[in-house]
Amino acid sequence: MTTQDAALTLAQRLADSIRSRLIAGELKPGQRLSEATLSSDLDVSRNSLREAFRLLTKEGLLRHEPNRGVFVATPSMASIIDIYRVRRMIECRALEQAYPQHPAVARMQRAVDTALKCRAAGDWVGVGSANMAFHAAIVDLADSARLNAFYAQIAAELRLSFGLLENPEFLHAPYVDLNAAILEDLKAGKAQEAAGALETYLERSERTVLAAFARIGEGERRG
Amino acid sequence: MTTQDAALTLAQRLADSIRSRLIAGELKPGQRLSEATLSSDLDVSRNSLREAFRLLTKEGLLRHEPNRGVFVATPSMASIIDIYRVRRMIECRALEQAYPQHPAVARMQRAVDTALKCRAAGDWVGVGSANMAFHAAIVDLADSARLNAFYAQIAAELRLSFGLLENPEFLHAPYVDLNAAILEDLKAGKAQEAAGALETYLERSERTVLAAFARIGEGERRG
DNA sequence: TCTGTCAAGATTGTTGAACGATTTTATTTC
DNA sequence: GAAATAAAATCGTTCAACAATCTTGACAGA
Structure with missing residues (x-):
């Protein structure tokens, strides 16, 4: 390796x-x-x-x-909000301006396939990793080494937050199909719609993560 | 200090x-x-x-x-292109979604004022710094600590490239008025137009820097 | 009991020297 | 002139030491 x-x-x-x-x-x-x-x-x-x-x-x-x-580092609501703000700006824009022939599209496809396979096997950690790879591939669409490096950092930080949250199924499973749909849009040349879907998607994901984070925050405060 | x-x-x-x-x-x-x-x-x-x-x-x-x-680090055409790609994505989007009451607008204003003053005095280095501050303030509009930190890095890298280029007047002077115009648009609530102007602006700036870079590249190769 | 003081202990901040590993330079040889 | 080899320089890494700072705990006084 x-x-x-x-x-x-x-x-x-x-x-x-x-x-x-x-x-x-x-x-x-x-x-x-x-x-x-x-x-x-x-x-x-x-x-x-x-x-x-x-x-x-x-x-x-x-x-x-x-x-x-x-x-x-101690993740906070503020850091999660910040990270999702960055993600929406970078990922959605990268997707928006993408063309279907870009090599990163193949990577997106592989990530979706892997996620589907893992989901079928009940391997939620695998689903999570595949989803992360999907989003990294989206950023690849922008063809910027600096953006890729920055996103990798952001993603690592976010995974630190995820680590606090139990229940990976709940956290990742719902997004497999959404990822697949976004990929289909992109391949069909409907980049604008794909970006819109991703925007909604990320807002939903942010809400979920924040809510879960708030719950464990409460628990720890009284624990 | x-x-x-x-x-x-x-x-x-x-x-x-x-x-x-x-x-x-x-x-x-x-x-x-x-x-x-x-x-x-x-x-x-x-x-x-x-x-x-x-x-x-x-x-x-x-x-x-x-x-x-x-x-x-040795700046290259590739790195300059990469940096401008990132700038367009981040700055234009930050400007687009900004509202005129944001505190960073005051910073943009100060940067424009400073640039005008320096230009009048023929202080081109001062103009350059003020312009950089203007763009940093634009990124501030997005309210993201991580984006700010990332942009600061990118800006430092770009300054490394600028260092190679002589003739700071040529490099910075034309943009003072453009900055002022963008600020006026933003203050007038025309964020979309401001973003469009900035996009054009950055494309022009990129061309200028690349051309200057190509010239010195030639010179060094035969020097 | 609570609070502030102060010394003791632990941890980080920084240095200087040492030596193996790798690269660069100089030298020799064909 | 090119290849092989030896010597020098530089980086990679460790270690030991000590100063600076923080933490802990004992202790005296209100």
């Missing part, structure tokens, strides 16, 4: 590793990451770990409080 | 300092930044400097080639 792992610098590999654990929910929001503890756990020097921390802080996955340490 | 400078970590202050020198053109694109040399020049340890490098690399201002060193 990821050959030439050795070509990457240790800090990058560390960042990758920690990012995975963040997205997987192993590291909980708000949790402090001790330099001494983590560096000895991962068997690397504090300096290398600090470089990785700087990377992940720039990505918005960690928060750095000088002299206090780094913490797993 | 920037009080609590001590509150920031050394790596951040280093990154700020280096970023300034990059934007000011003191450090030339393609130039290699030696860890040993820079750390002794700035009187900091290599480790701290490396943390700063990771930060600036994430921002796209430096390029890191493992085992070879870090280099000042």
Whole structure:
């Protein structure tokens, strides 16, 4: 898979590793990451770990409080709203101006197919991943490396929020068919309609996520 | 001004300092930044400097080639095209959906006023800065912290490209009046028209920058 | 009991040196 | 002149140390 792992610098590999654990929910929001503890756990020097921390802080996955340490970023309603605002602006516009022959359309198709297969198998985590891939492919339509990188960051942040939410079926299942419909529109040359559908879609998704987030917020406040 | 400078970590202050020198053109694109040399020049340890490098690399201002060193990012036609693509998507959309009472409108106004004043005084660098502030204010209209941060990065990258170009008058002067016109449209509630004007504006600016870039490219190839 | 003070302990911030790994430069050889 | 080799320079990474800052807990006083 990821050959030439050795070509990457240790800090990058560390960042990758920690990012995975963040997205997987192993590291909980708000949790402090001790330099001494983590560096000895991962068997690397504090300096290398600090470089990785700087990377992940720039990505918005960690928060750095000088002299206090780094913490797993804590998603908030504000951050979710912000992220969805960005998504609507980027994804809808990318879709709107897309042409059906774009290579990213094939990627969208694969994502939809995968999602359908996973849904049939009851693999909701797989459905979630496929949906994320679908949206990344939409951004690809805009043909901008910087936009892709930015979106990847936003997506990782959002996955941090999803990690807080249980019930992935509820969170991802409804969107498989909507994704398929959007793809059909696009392939039929109806980019404008696809964009409109996506806009509605994202608003709905935002409401769902915010509502779920509000619920767990209540629970934690009294827990 | 920037009080609590001590509150920031050394790596951040280093990154700020280096970023300034990059934007000011003191450090030339393609130039290699030696860890040993820079750390002794700035009187900091290599480790701290490396943390700063990771930060600036994430921002796209430096390029890191493992085992070879870090280099000042080299703007290319591709990067300029990419950046303008992003700008059109973000700025035009932000403007389109803006309402005239938004606080960022006041910032746009101040930027226009400053630009007019600087132009009258023949201060083209000042005009350039004011124009940049105008566009940053446009992005502010979207009310997204992440979008603002992303745009700040893009803008810094673009300034790196501008640094290569001589003749700031030619590069910035024509846009002062266009900015003023866009602002008037927005204040008059004609957001749609403002967005359209900005789209045209950015296309023109892109052509200008690309052409200037192509010229210096030729010159360097035979120089 | 509560509050503020202060010392002790823990953690981060930063440095300098060290050494293996990789790249670049210089030298030698054919 | 090109290929092979040795030497030098640079990056990658670790380690140990200490200063600066934050946290904890004991303690005195209201």
